[in-house]
Amino acid sequence: MAQHRIALLGGDGIGPEVVAEGLKVLDRLEELEGFTTERVDYDLGGRRYLATGEVLSDATLEELRGFDAIYLGAVGTPDVPPGVIERGLLLKVRFAFDQYVNHRPVKLYPGVTSPIAGLTPDACDFVVVRENTESVYAGAGGTLYEGTPAEVATQESVNTRHGVERVIRYAFEVAQGRRGKLTMVHKTNVLTYAGPLWMRTFQEVGDADFPDVEREYIHVDAACLYFVTQPERFDVVVTENLFGDIITDLGAAIQGGMGLAASANLDPTRRAPSMFEPVHGSAPDIAGTGRADPVAAVISLGQMLEFLGESAAAARIDRAVGTLLTERGDEVPDGATITTATVGDRLVELVGD
Numbered sequence: 401m402a403q404h405r406i407a408l409l410g411g412d413g414i415g416p417e418v419v420a421e422g423l424k425v426l427d428r429l430e431e432l433e434g435f436t437t438e439r440v441d442y443d444l445g446g447r448r449y450l451a452t453g454e455v456l457s458d459a460t461l462e463e464l465r466g467f468d469a470i471y472l473g474a475v476g477t478p479d480v481p482p483g484v485i486e487r488g489l490l491l492k493v494r495f496a497f498d499q500y501v502n503h504r505p506v507k508l509y510p511g512v513t514s515p516i517a518g519l520t521p522d523a524c525d526f527v528v529v530r531e532n533t534e535s536v537y538a539g540a541g542g543t544l545y546e547g548t549p550a551e552v553a554t555q556e557s558v559n560t561r562h563g564v565e566r567v568i569r570y571a572f573e574v575a576q577g578r579r580g581k582l583t584m585v586h587k588t589n590v591l592t593y594a595g596p597l598w599m600r601t602f603q604e605v606g607d608a609d610f611p612d613v614e615r616e617y618i619h620v621d622a623a624c625l626y627f628v629t630q631p632e633r634f635d636v637v638v639t640e641n642l643f644g645d646i647i648t649d650l651g652a653a654i655q656g657g658m659g660l661a662a663s664a665n666l667d668p669t670r671r672a673p674s675m676f677e678p679v680h681g682s683a684p685d686i687a688g689t690g691r692a693d694p695v696a697a698v699i700s701l702g703q704m705l706e707f708l709g710e711s712a713a714a715a716r717i718d719r720a721v722g723t724l725l726t727e728r729g730d731e732v733p734d735g736a737t738i739t740t741a742t743v744g745d746r747l748v749e750l751v752g753d
Contacts, residue, residue, distance in 0.1 A: 402435040404708050407467040407673065411445040413682025414692035414740075415473025421694035421744030422471065422701040425720075428748045429705070429713040440467070446477030446485050446682075455488030461496055465672055469704050472677035473697065477684060487539075495533055497672035499665040500563065501570050502530040502644060503703070504679075506631075506651035511726035514654055516628060526634035527578070528651055529571040530644025532665060534563045535594075537641045559594040559640065564601045570668055571638035572610040581614040581635035582606075585623045585643060598640065624650060652679065659732060660725075662699035664707065676704040690739035693732050695721060698747055713751075720750035 408423075410416030423439070430436055442460065449455050464470060470493070475485050493499070508514055508524035540556035568584075575582040584602045588595030599617065606615050618626065620643045626633060627650050639647065652661035658680040665675040678696030686692060702717035724746055733739050 402709070403438060404435065404469065404710075405438045405440075405467045406704075407464050407470045408439055408441045409444050409470060409472045409475070410441070411473045411475040411682060412447050412477050413474055413684040413687040414680075415445070415475065415682055417473075417687070417692045417740050418678060418694040418697035419471060419473040421740060421747070422697045424744050425698055425717065425747050425751055426701060428751055429710075429716060432716065432752060433710060433713045435710055435713070444489060445475035446480040449480055449485065449488075450477065455485060456492055461492065464493070465497065467673045468708060469673050470675040471701065471704060472675055474678065474680065474682040476682045491537065491539075493675060494665055497667055497674075498533065498669075499667050499672075499674055500531065500533045501567055501664075501666040501668060502528075502532040502641075502648075503574075503664040503666055504528045504530065504644075504648040504651065505662060505699070505703075506634075506648075506655050508655045509660070509722050509725040511729050512656040512660065513730050514656055516631070516654060519631065519654070523632040524654060526631065526651075527574060527636050528644060528648050529567060529574060529636060529638045530648060531563060531567040531639070531641050533641075534558050534560060535641035557591075557594055557640075557642070559597055561597065561601065564598055564640075565605060568598075568601055568605050568638055569609070570666075571636055572605060572613055575613045575636040576610065579635040580612065581616070582610075583623075583634055583637045584615070584617050585620050585637055585639040585647065586617070587620050587643070588617070589619065594640070602638075620647065623647060627651060627654060648679075656730075658696070659693040660696055660699070662696050662703055664700070664703045666707065674704075674707055676700045676707075690735035690741065691733045692740045694740055694744050694747075695724070698744075716751040717747075720747050720753070723750050723753070 410419045506526050508521045510521050535557045536555050538558040540558050541554040544552040586595050586598050652658050661679045663679050667674050678700050702714040706714035
């Protein structure tokens, strides 16, 4: 019987609420599929920072290294300045564990209305693979004369052949297992140093190891247009960190909103744990009201189980989410007739079907 060690980071706001519903689904899947999980809770996030002044200690980071995966709800509170939790927790984990792939599905489920009129599920099912540890997120740059009229700020984009090649190779592998098409998104006509590095790597890796995968290149601004007008043209998209951060939220809008958007921060080598989370944020304005939608957290759970080798359990989640969304249409938890808990309860029932 397989056992997996899972670190739980409920975090702030609605984070603990949606993780709790995901764990109800996980309990049922363990019964159905015969695997087990060892789970350890960690109190991390904005609330803890305000109470202790600490974001993530090196000792806790090393404890997390011993897990197979991290299941995250959401972090951040309005009382914590921007960047403190993001850099001190999320990016610290990402860099320390070399989670160099951000894997974001963009899938329109039956029953969900996209803001794109007439869009159907068969025309919107693709994956965005975002480089996750370089570009402007590497933190290179600085300021001079801060707070004066002469202030200068630089924010450098860092791109290495090593970092670019490994994420492109991962994207090719994902495309091979899907419909066999990979689209690279960048801005090679303006970013004339980073762009050519990405393009050469894309061409060389494809020619050498993935000749069976169809390739295309699109400028990032055109990709935003085609996401909306021709989402069916995409199977797997690979791009650098900042562009990926932007276009994945556009993808979330296309598929019905942030409440359905899941993500995985992956170390495909499995030398360190990968982290799985919904991307809707902590939503402190609705915390404790029963209005948080746990669907994205459950889809993220499915990504985690797929990565851990529990493909049958992940498939059960995908089917259950599809059935749930078909049943409820565009209704979301209102805290009264539909609540965070009732959505979780229904998903528990559906994974058993």
